[in-house]
Amino acid sequence: MIETDILIIGAGPTGLFTVFEAGLLKMKCHLIDALPQAGGQCSEIYPKKPIYDIPAYPEILAGDLTEKLLEQCKQFEPGFTLGERAETIDKQTDGSFVVTTNKGTQHKAPVVAIAGGLGSFEPRKPQLDNIEFYEDKGVAYIIKDPEVYRHKKVVISGGGDSALDWSIFLSKVASEVTLIHRRNEFRGALDSVDKVQELKNTGKINMITPAEVTALIGEHQLEAIEATKSGESPVRIETDHFIPLFGLSPKLGPIADWGLEIEKNAIKVNNALDYQTNIPGIFAIGDVNTYPGKLKLILCGFHEATLMCQAAYQIINPGKRYVLKYTTVSGIDGFDGTRKEAPKAVVKSIN
Amino acid sequence: MDQDVQIKITDRDGKLHEIAAPVDMALNLMEVVRLYELAPEGTIGICGGMAMCASCQCYVLTEHPLREMQDDEEAMLSEAFNVKPNSRLGCQIQITPEMEGLEIELAPED
Numbered sequence: 001m002i003e004t005d006i007l008i009i010g011a012g013p014t015g016l017f018t019v020f021e022a023g024l025l026k027m028k029c030h031l032i033d034a035l036p037q038a039g040g041q042c043s044e045i046y047p048k049k050p051i052y053d054i055p056a057y058p059e060i061l062a063g064d065l066t067e068k069l070l071e072q073c074k075q076f077e078p079g080f081t082l083g084e085r086a087e088t089i090d091k092q093t094d095g096s097f098v099v100t101t102n103k104g105t106q107h108k109a110p111v112v113a114i115a116g117g118l119g120s121f122e123p124r125k126p127q128l129d130n131i132e133f134y135e136d137k138g139v140a141y142i143i144k145d146p147e148v149y150r151h152k153k154v155v156i157s158g159g160g161d162s163a164l165d166w167s168i169f170l171s172k173v174a175s176e177v178t179l180i181h182r183r184n185e186f187r188g189a190l191d192s193v194d195k196v197q198e199l200k201n202t203g204k205i206n207m208i209t210p211a212e213v214t215a216l217i218g219e220h221q222l223e224a225i226e227a228t229k230s231g232e233s234p235v236r237i238e239t240d241h242f243i244p245l246f247g248l249s250p251k252l253g254p255i256a257d258w259g260l261e262i263e264k265n266a267i268k269v270n271n272a273l274d275y276q277t278n279i280p281g282i283f284a285i286g287d288v289n290t291y292p293g294k295l296k297l298i299l300c301g302f303h304e305a306t307l308m309c310q311a312a313y314q315i316i317n318p319g320k321r322y323v324l325k326y327t328t329v330s331g332i333d334g335f336d337g338t339r340k341e342a343p344k345a346v347v348k349s350i351n
Numbered sequence: 352m353d354q355d356v357q358i359k360i361t362d363r364d365g366k367l368h369e370i371a372a373p374v375d376m377a378l379n380l381m382e383v384v385r386l387y388e389l390a391p392e393g394t395i396g397i398c399g400g401m402a403m404c405a406s407c408q409c410y411v412l413t414e415h416p417l418r419e420m421q422d423d424e425e426a427m428l429s430e431a432f433n434v435k436p437n438s439r440l441g442c443q444i445q446i447t448p449e450m451e452g453l454e455i456e457l458a459p460e461d
Contacts (some may be wrong), residue, residue, distance in 0.1 A: 044402055118397060124461055127432050159429055183432075187426035246430050249404060249461065250397060265393025290392075 002079060006028035007099055007109035013041020013117035014301030015071040021309040023076030027316060028335065030107060032086045034120035039291030041064030055299060075334025081105050085120045087254045097281065100315035111281055114267060116288040118250035126244045128216055138222025139242050149174045149241060155225050157213050158245035159183060163194040166245065171204045172266050178206040178237060180213055180227050196209040266290035272338055274311035275304045281282045281315060283308045356448060361422055361456040362389045372446045381407035390443035394460050400442035405431030407441035408458035415453045432461045
């Protein structure tokens with residue numbers, strides 16, 4: 001069981017800045033995120049896009065903002081459970097919470113801060129009859145272990161980087177790779193596109209474009225798919241696996257069933273005070289929350305995180321008095337033993 | 352004086368809304384849908400308007416001249432679901448005075 005002071009669900013900008021603000025108050029944080037890396041939307045959706053409304057940065061790339069936030073909170077040694085989705089929450093008799101992920105990892109903390117953005121990123125599933133029946137029976141949306149595909153026939157569909165990259169990789173592992181995309185054009189890194197072209201020319205990848213997978217066939221498990229080019233009749237392709245790679249889309253997911261008040265796909269919080277939800281000890285900050293006048297901006301998430309940490313301090317240190325300290329005056333003492341402080345003024349007489 | 356354009360939007364439940372879209376606020380169609388709350392928050396404009404999700408996909412029902420489709424919109428639509436020949440991403444269509452009388456229908460949520 002992982003134990004911490006504040007358990008943060010969501011490792012996007014708001015979650016990462018919470019680590020820093022909590023650290024100033026000597027509280028330790030652990031973050032859970034469904035994505036395999038920190039940064040949330042900033043690293044998953046638009047790492048190379050500029051943001052213009054981060055105070056003091058006239059322009060910063062979303063990926064760079066993530067890097068800077070990680071650097072800023074580093075001395076407070078946050079723990080991470082990445083690639084796992086927070087699934088259930090259980091209140092303990094001592095008032096603390098245990099949050100368990102979809103992989104069974106357990107986390108215990110007296111305070112939970114949901115900084116979940118738009119929710120956890122889940123694969124987008126093509127709208128095919130019975131696709132759910134074939135999940136884990138030949139259909140997968142994420143490639144976990146490429147060895148599963150060794151000497152097997154694989155059909156991949158999609159036109160982005162992951163479809164291209166996995167087609168290239170699996171062409172060395174699988175006995176047959178077919179790539180199906182709705183257009184002749186692919187959206188991906190230029191060298192991946194060139195590589196797929198080369199593999200197509202040498203017969204290592206079968207390419208069917210512009211076409212769509214229109215049916216899944218198989219009695220107990222996937223045996224074949226049907227691919228249809230526009231205006232033509234469907235073609236049956238024997239295959240062991242079908243991997244649709246259509247990107248990820250965020251879903252509020254299991255958090256919606258935690259007994260929290262939800263409005264407009266977001267968690268209602270008390271914005272007059274501390275961004276606490278209807279369950280004491282559980283806070284919601286950043287894009288995942290809602291209150292009158294809410295703005296889904298990174299800078300608002302930072303503010304909410306800061307106020308939330310004050311309330312968390314009172315839960316973790318009941319009755320203890322606290323007075324705001326400025327980092328410029330007090331410096332920062334990291335949990336890793338480092339200390340940052342303003343250089344002392346030099347006092348020297350001039351004769 | 353800045354004017355509004357009248358636009359007809361059919362929401363995902365099939366309900367028709369006639370709304371006035373301001374031309375002076377640099378809004379796009381996705382933002383107009385949010386402005387009038389014609390689709391629940393969290394189901395439209397998920398990527399914020401970067402043509403990186405297809406949550407604002409709509410079908411254009413009239414022949415109005417609209418901004419030409421750019422590569423990123425075309426690429427996104429090629430991976431979206433429920434795409435028709437008249438599909439566009441609302442976030443890529445800025446409201447202009449030429450859009451008076453435009454009619455669109457929101458595509459189903461994926």
